[in-house]
Amino acid sequence: MLPNQRRERIIELLKEDGAAKVTDLAKIFKVTEVTIRQDLEKMEGEGLVLREHGGAYLKNMEDQVKNFSLIHQENLDKKEAIAQKCLDFINDGDSIILDSGSTTTEIAKKIKTSGLKNLTVITNALNIALMLGTDMKTEVILTGGEFKPPTLSLTGQKAADFFKGLSVQKLFLATAGISLKTGLTYPSISDLVVKKAMIDAAEITYLVADSSKIGKSALASLGALGLIDYIITDNYIEEKHLSVFKENDVEVILADQ
Numbered sequence: 001m002l003p004n005q006r007r008e009r010i011i012e013l014l015k016e017d018g019a020a021k022v023t024d025l026a027k028i029f030k031v032t033e034v035t036i037r038q039d040l041e042k043m044e045g046e047g048l049v050l051r052e053h054g055g056a057y058l059k060n061m062e063d064q065v066k067n068f069s070l071i072h073q074e075n076l077d078k079k080e081a082i083a084q085k086c087l088d089f090i091n092d093g094d095s096i097i098l099d100s101g102s103t104t105t106e107i108a109k110k111i112k113t114s115g116l117k118n119l120t121v122i123t124n125a126l127n128i129a130l131m132l133g134t135d136m137k138t139e140v141i142l143t144g145g146e147f148k149p150p151t152l153s154l155t156g157q158k159a160a161d162f163f164k165g166l167s168v169q170k171l172f173l174a175t176a177g178i179s180l181k182t183g184l185t186y187p188s189i190s191d192l193v194v195k196k197a198m199i200d201a202a203e204i205t206y207l208v209a210d211s212s213k214i215g216k217s218a219l220a221s222l223g224a225l226g227l228i229d230y231i232i233t234d235n236y237i238e239e240k241h242l243s244v245f246k247e248n249d250v251e252v253i254l255a256d257q
Helices: 003-017 022-029 033-045 061-066 076-089 102-112 126-133 157-161 189-201 239-247
Strands: 019-021 049-052 055-058 095-098 119-123 138-142 146-148 153-155 168-173 177-179 183-186 202-208 220-223 230-233 251-254
Touching: 003 019, 003 022, 003 033, 003 055, 019 022, 022 033, 022 055, 033 049, 033 055, 076 102, 076 202, 076 230, 095 102, 102 119, 102 126, 102 202, 119 126, 126 138, 153 157, 153 189, 157 189, 168 189, 183 189, 189 202, 189 220, 239 251
Parallel strands: 095 119, 095 168, 119 138, 168 202, 202 230, 230 251
Antiparallel strands: 019 055, 049 055, 146 153, 177 183, 183 220
């Protein structure tokens, strides 16, 4: 991996976890700690990170947490359209899991104004729990786990253990990248056990992702596309990607149809 590519991956990881230690980054990228320190020094010089206590953390992270704002806010128009489409697959009385993320946050916003009744929403996202928690028509259940500031989410084995023994009707799953070779990918390794536990607990899994994420790969792979039943995406998905989902028995649902 070239230095620029490694530094891009470090930023992706920090946008998920908020902070990272030099020792951990050296193991993840299989380079020396000296190399990672040089990377972080350059990134700090560019105003991207702040170095402290043998590691680094994302700049402006504290302000983002205080404001309950998510980092990944690009393609919001597409995410809103995807969220609106998701309402077609949620009925009164359903039990659903909402994964953390910007697209699932848009789903929560749509649910809040939809008039849906007697929903049970299980989530690992603090912002989603607070958004829906004041809605008397919705029961909100929040997992435990380790707090990840940039994504306002709970993660790790404690969060994954929450889903053991649960049987939920529908999961709306987020992803960072959809590799046509390795499947669903994420920048943070700690999220993998949580995502897998969510999938195991749900009868039906809807992957919600705008088309810009298809064909891209993040650091860690959750598994093949066959883990999901449907993908809800926007109309800009390429024809070659439609074919790949079909080959993996994943039904594609377009937001504007």
